[in-house]
Amino acid sequence: MNTQHRENDIxxxxNGKAIIKDDSGKWFFLEIPxxxxxxxxxxxxxxxxxxxxxxxxxxxIIAKELAW
Structure with missing residues (x-):
């Protein structure tokens, strides 16, 4: 099977959330210690x-903290 996976970089x-940006420029979060x-x-x-x-x-708050 040939599936395409995006790069999801932390x-x-x-504030208790990992902030992730994928290779298409979309932003996500994941609540994790x-x-x-x-x-x-x-x-x-x-x-x-x-x-x-x-x-x-x-x-x-996240935008300010990460300066985007």
Missing amino acids: VGYV EEFVSPGEQTFEDDLTPLAALDINEQN
């Missing part, structure tokens, strides 16, 4: 929730 950790997260690691897309699912205030 780019940071903010910080000790299990290292920037640059990959994660499975099945575990991800779009960043847009968070309220706008939390999105702004």
Whole structure:
């Protein structure tokens, strides 16, 4: 079977959430303890929730923290 998987890079950790950016530029988060997260690691897309699912205030905090 030939399936295509996206690159899902962990780019940071903010307020109990790993912040992930995929290779198409979409942003996601994963609630996970910080000790299990290292920037640059990959994660499975099945575990991800779009960043847009968070309220706008939390999105702004993450954006400020990661300076995007």
